[in-house]
Amino acid sequence: MTGYILKRLASAIPVLFGISIIVFVIMALIPGDPATAILGSYATPENVEKLNRDLGLDKPMVQRYFIWLGNMLQGDFGRSFSLNRAVLDEVLDRFGATLILAGTAFVLCSLLGIAAGVVSAARQYGLADKAITFAVLLGISIPSFFLGMMMILIFAVKLRWFPVSGMWPIYGARDLSALISHLTLPALALAVVATGVIARLSRSAMLEVLRQDFIRTARAKGVHERSVIWRHALRAAMVSIIPVLGVQAGFVLSGAVYIEMVFQWPGVGRMLVDAILKRDILLVQGGVVFVAACYVMFNIAVDVAQSLLDPRIKT
């Protein structure tokens, strides 16, 4: 097992290396440079050149890449010029917020999605199946940012049950209940689409398993139906559901960008959007590499979990 994990970890290194090159080259090639973005109206060639020199952007591209990579390997992600702050501090701050949001949404969509899929499969073509299928299709079809805005209008502006935006109250205690009240709307808005996808795939995975011999055998042996579905069938179906969860985790992370904009959640997605618009090169590069590393790690964890469930996979 340890060998398998190490092998998977080793395979992540070239992936991350490749990502660092891609994000560096993209940031170097997109039109518009940070100095122009900072100076705006005052971006005379002379001012731009001076500022680029102050920002260390006057060196050749290859040299800049290796300086950046070398610093990063020593844990120095550089300094964001648009926030005037160490990139790593900012990314860690922001990533914590994103993890809370995306993590909650991920747990929500996994639990609800799998539960809905299992119920749907167990009652195939029944009333519950039809109702769930309808709800799921509706959920998949609504863009999350639109849903988010509508939720703000209804639950925050009209009913005033929840705050409109942000992660913490401006005044008052920063306790769990304050966090939950700020988290509810964005987490729900973010979870809806992924819930639908997971429900659809769980349903078909379960249907396939339920047709297999060992289920018939279990039923014939008089195993309780609840136990057949939730213990035997679901465990077998999880082998095909877990990779979907891995993919959906990536989806939830990227979907968080829109939700963070709408709800002004201080997460890494909103940070990246702002940084790209301001051409804050180091912040974009550092942020992307960090998020990519987390995503790669998460997928390795998913693979390991899968191999624990189904030892045949470990090859």
Add this chain to the structure above:
Amino acid sequence: MKLLKLSRRAMLAAGAATALALSPLSVQAQTPEDVLIVGQIAEPKALDPAAVTAVNDFRILMNVYDGLVRYKDGTLEVEPSLATSWDISEDGTVYTFSLRDGVTFHDGSAFNADAVKFNFDRMLDENHPYHNTGPFPLSFFFSAVENVEVVDDLTVRFTLNAPYAPFLSNLAYPTGLIVSPDAVEQHGTEFGRNPSGTGAFKFAEWRSNEAVVIEANADYWDGAPELQAVVFRPITDANTRTAEMLAGGIDLMVEVPPVALSEFQGETYTVHEQAGPHVWFLILNAKEGPFADVRVRQAANYAINKEAIVNDVLEGTAAVAAGPTPPAFAWAYNESLEPYPYDPDKARELLAEAGAEGAELTFYVTEGGSGMLDPVAMGTAIQADLQAVGLTVNIETYEWNTFLGEVNPGLEGKADMAEMAWMTNDPDTLPFLALRTAAWPDQGGFNSGYYSNPKVDELLEAARAATDQAERARLYQEMQVIVQEDAPWVFVANWKQNAVTSDRVENFSLQPSFFLLLDDVVKN
């Protein structure tokens, strides 16, 4: 059956848990008294006035720091602030300031001539020990400063390398605000997060991506502010900012999107409007193509229905522009200037005279950007108006930074016209950088349409060297008439900045400088 029971039970439990968790939250705390919560458009970059460039950051800074001079309430004319008076030498190159006595920075250190010298040396002298606390992107505002001398504790002398009339109004700009040298020495590159000035409010707390809090400075030399504290919240999404205002999460909101203004009609809210030093225009390529002929440039000014753009596209959040200088510069603006009227027949006539009927034009439009208002919708309206007089207009749309990269190097060989907007603090800046012959892009300026008129060049040079305001005003007014006639641009709109306050806020008014001054504001 069991399965369904279970899920029913689970749903009930989940529902009950949710209701329980939510019930105490239904009542949202009102914002506290004497604490003003401001909805800003973005997280500030830093609270170091020398290091920032965005109006968003200026809104905070103007309340924490003072400059040697400031704009008189409701105008763009300078008046004393930390300097009580000043002398300008005959030739306009030596400015001697007498400083206010007994002023201290929030960190307790004294404000004096050494502090002033420290501020400008830090920005301008590459060998200064704290020059590394930059970069200082707008330091060129003071590039005319040759040296700063401490005459005595309360007298400081600036020597310029040439007469430069905008110097005083640049001192009133945030780049000229005075920071505490002690605080810079103590915090170094982290000064931007640990600011200390002499202003009406002192810095209290910065919670990244959540809020910047400033508290009343009870010892403020110009009288302690009414409010206890101000909280600036960054809310980048305009719809969310509007929702926060409607839900009572903020007391004051800046940059209300035009479409949201209707939400704030009625007793509960007050909408504030103030025209600022902003002009939105079309750069016309006067070097080649149809716009090389002045008649075609004038035709474009007649053909475009600016009233409709301002009222229908911008919902009244801007006024029709008459010339290159915004009316907010009241002292330098030529009141006799009338905007080009909307007259498509006259436009067709001029086009026929110039033989430019049916000409094909390439038009650069941006998706959005600083001061650009609603550039896509405005571009489309302009395209339709020009098509109506027989011109064929092909729009090319670019993201803002890409757009600047295309437009700033000049339109030659690429386009016939481009959208542009400027916001400045002195009537000198825009025409000097964008209308002189010596400001063509190949010479490092922003004259991307290659306009050239020796008379205008002469007037602008003379205005920059004149130290008498009345004389400067006369020169600018003459320049405006010539430029309007020459029509190097289509003059479209002057933006009116807006803000909404709740009925708990009193004594608030917007300034033509677009700064947010909060020392007199009261919250009930």
